[in-house]
Amino acid sequence: MSTTPARSRTRKAPAERAAEIVAAATAIAREGGLSALTLRAVAERVGVASGLVAHYQPSMDDLVARVYADLVEEEVRDVEAVLADVADPAARLGALIDTLMDGEREELTVVWVEGWAMARRSEPLAGAVRAQMERWQTLVERIVADGCRSGAFATTEPGEVAWELIGMIDGLNAQSLALGTDTSRFALRTARAAEALVGARPGSIPVRS
Structure with missing residues (x-):
């Protein structure tokens, strides 16, 4: 009488299994957003x-909070790498606008939008959202402050201006996601609006679009 051999199971070390679970959760969130992240999935x-x-x-x-923080932190590091070799503050701000509005980060826009909504019902996620928003604010404020020191920008409120710029870019990305439109077509308008906010000479913030 023939029998089917039982499938062998490999017992993984706790640290390895825990890392595997986080990696799987991160992949699910990247593909389908935070709302797709369930125990069963x-x-x-x-x-x-x-x-x-x-x-x-x-x-x-x-x-969910861990995955959100990891994905957004990865995005920040990627953007920082793009900006690292751009010395001129106006050009750096233009590179930031181009990078965030090129349409290549749609899956992270979903993570951001769902994170804001879901954070109302989850204190761990709310804390992660606040921390990553402050991370972005610090990045943009640093660019604006550098521009003020160099004389390229003239605002006296780099922190407040940074929040306005982030809100403008995030809002356009979220609306483009909902409408299925191309955010990059708003990059030039955003650059011109950014010039007014930071007190820069018109046309001094370069963008590709």
């Missing part, structure tokens, strides 16, 4: 029972 992606995922991640709120 993570378990199916890893190929384990839901109970095992719950053992390593007893709080889905904490897991």
